[in-house]
Amino acid sequence: MHGWWEDGLPVGPFRASEYGSDYVMTSIRIGIVHNRAEVNLKHKFTQPRFSSIGLVWGVVSVECSVAGHFFRHLPACELLGGADGTKDAGWCLNKLKHLDHEFDESDTPPPSVVIRADKGTIFICDHEQAAQPEPGSSTRTATIEIVDSRCDVADCAAVAPPPSSRRDPSNMGPSNIACSVGADPSATGEERPPYAADDLVGSFSGQRWAAEADRPPGLRVHGWRPVRKDSATEALVFVPGFNASAEAALLALGQLLGSGDFPGRIRPFVFSWPTGGTFGYYQAVSIGATSERTCKDFAEFVASLRDEGVTQLHVVTHSMGARTLFSALPYLREVVKRVDSDESSGVQSSGIRMATCVLISPDADQKSFLDHVFDALRELCRRITMYGDERDWALFFSEVFTRERSLGKHPHELVRRGSTREVTPPLCMAGSVNSTAGVSNLRTSSGRFVSSSAASYSSGTAPALPLDMDVIDTSWMDSNVQALRHSYFNVNRWLIDDIRDTIVMRSRAHERTSRLTHRRGNVWSFLAAPRHVVAD
Numbered sequence: 001m002h003g004w005w006e007d008g009l010p011v012g013p014f015r016a017s018e019y020g021s022d023y024v025m026t027s028i029r030i031g032i033v034h035n036r037a038e039v040n041l042k043h044k045f046t047q048p049r050f051s052s053i054g055l056v057w058g059v060v061s062v063e064c065s066v067a068g069h070f071f072r073h074l075p076a077c078e079l080l081g082g083a084d085g086t087k088d089a090g091w092c093l094n095k096l097k098h099l100d101h102e103f104d105e106s107d108t109p110p111p112s113v114v115i116r117a118d119k120g121t122i123f124i125c126d127h128e129q130a131a132q133p134e135p136g137s138s139t140r141t142a143t144i145e146i147v148d149s150r151c152d153v154a155d156c157a158a159v160a161p162p163p164s165s166r167r168d169p170s171n172m173g174p175s176n177i178a179c180s181v182g183a184d185p186s187a188t189g190e191e192r193p194p195y196a197a198d199d200l201v202g203s204f205s206g207q208r209w210a211a212e213a214d215r216p217p218g219l220r221v222h223g224w225r226p227v228r229k230d231s232a233t234e235a236l237v238f239v240p241g242f243n244a245s246a247e248a249a250l251l252a253l254g255q256l257l258g259s260g261d262f263p264g265r266i267r268p269f270v271f272s273w274p275t276g277g278t279f280g281y282y283q284a285v286s287i288g289a290t291s292e293r294t295c296k297d298f299a300e301f302v303a304s305l306r307d308e309g310v311t312q313l314h315v316v317t318h319s320m321g322a323r324t325l326f327s328a329l330p331y332l333r334e335v336v337k338r339v340d341s342d343e344s345s346g347v348q349s350s351g352i353r354m355a356t357c358v359l360i361s362p363d364a365d366q367k368s369f370l371d372h373v374f375d376a377l378r379e380l381c382r383r384i385t386m387y388g389d390e391r392d393w394a395l396f397f398s399e400v401f402t403r404e405r406s407l408g409k410h411p412h413e414l415v416r417r418g419s420t421r422e423v424t425p426p427l428c429m430a431g432s433v434n435s436t437a438g439v440s441n442l443r444t445s446s447g448r449f450v451s452s453s454a455a456s457y458s459s460g461t462a463p464a465l466p467l468d469m470d471v472i473d474t475s476w477m478d479s480n481v482q483a484l485r486h487s488y489f490n491v492n493r494w495l496i497d498d499i500r501d502t503i504v505m506r507s508r509a510h511e512r513t514s515r516l517t518h519r520r521g522n523v524w525s526f527l528a529a530p531r532h533v534v535a536d
Helices: 089-095 099-103 153-159 205-212 246-260 281-289 292-307 321-332 366-378 393-402 493-505
Strands: 002-006 009-017 024-034 056-067 076-082 115-118 121-124 127-129 143-147 178-180 194-196 218-222 224-226 234-239 266-272 312-318 353-360 384-388 415-417 441-443 449-451 457-459 462-466 470-473 516-520 523-526
Touching: 009 056, 009 076, 009 099, 024 089, 024 246, 056 089, 056 246, 076 089, 076 246, 089 292, 234 246, 234 292, 234 321, 246 266, 246 493, 266 292, 281 321, 281 393, 292 321, 312 321, 312 493, 321 353, 321 366, 353 493, 366 384
Parallel strands: 024 266, 234 266, 234 312, 312 353, 353 384, 384 470, 470 523
Antiparallel strands: 002 009, 009 024, 024 056, 056 076, 115 121, 127 224, 143 218, 178 194, 415 462, 441 449, 516 523
16 A cells, blocks of 8 residues: 555555455545535435535545455545535645655656647647746747657666665665665766655665666756646536535545546546436536526636636536536636637636537536537637537436436537528538538627538538537446446546547547547447447
8 A cells, every 4th residue: 555644544545455456446536615504424304405614625535446346335435624614615626645655757758758739829749938038938839859868777776775784675664765766967967966855755665776777768848837736726526416415426526536647737537516416407407506606606716726726627517507507607607717818819818718628418407508508618618528418317307307308418409500601611511510620619790609610511401500519429438337327427437538539638429539430410428339249
């Protein structure tokens, strides 16, 4: 086991394996923010009730199985502090430790760099602009240089202790071995900084110095610097759905983060609203998810993160949690930067931005989403992804109760139909619906966002214009799927990896073709064989 201990007990984050079987477990710290009346995180009232003290902040450690046999008692969570009305955003961000923070090598050039074109700027994964950019650098250009980050074997031998004084590699105690990393001192005229194995928790003592001699060359981007793994400028917020206690939401997110191995630079939070119980669906919609109190609290929560230095926000909603996000959009406009605020200048100003938005099995009105909600969301977030399932039984019952077409149950209907006179000429040009080239978005004359990822396809006389978002149809998926087909996003390997790439790499669906196939318009499906297909 490697991780944090207090009073002789592991408290997380940690990574462990069972002796003899090597089954792997991991523990992740997650921030919990809620406005519920329930004092115990495990409880949920049938009728939604709000906290009398406003937003409540806390930090929880979630342990889950990630490889081998999955233990029946996992995932499980333990409150580490807060949840009593005395903590705030700054305290939570400081308490959200991650194993990555002990192995921060942000000063070491990475062997690969992912650069993606964005509107008016470029995005470099795991990088940020330097505090003092180099002359000629900007958010629209990137100069990459190969840096030899290896050290000479002779240097390693010079600083390594003699064989007689070296520790047994199985001994995980402190080691006095150091290794110089960086460019040749003769080339820069400066002394190379030492790379001390003592500074690394769990390093392999006397074997570490030998590995440094095999370190591959790295890449340096002028005017940019690697983001520190303990940086607190990026946050992921999970908004759960109906009939979910705060603990259930924490366990769901913990399993997703643990199985997906999300980087430590992304601080995870759960925003838990009064979700109600099994027989309180209507009250959960009107009193809990869409009430003014919930919307204002959610906006206040995001503003608190912004005030503590968070600049990039990833929002993941499940089921009825989408209603909370959609209802809070008018309040978020006062907190979150618009996507077009910096496109004209190409220079990013301060503030918090919604980098990605992931809607998982959204339980929301499809008509409202098409009419006005999508445009409001698209003005705040450029990368919107929805996972929908035509065989989702939970959404089927939702349609019965609300008499509304559910957004997540009809993934092929996220299009707008109208006259071709409403759109700009490029969208109306003929083309193959199977083409994955050209995924830019266009505005209609009414200001609405539509996608040019495929030509408009017709149904009857009106052309169907796909919305500028990625829709992933999971109706064919049958691995790790429960009977309701509503809550398997955190155990299905395909969804876990795809959600991770969407958030961490900020990639659109056409950039994830190793696991996705294009259906038509803005709809994609996984390249996954049915469960019953096996090799002879």
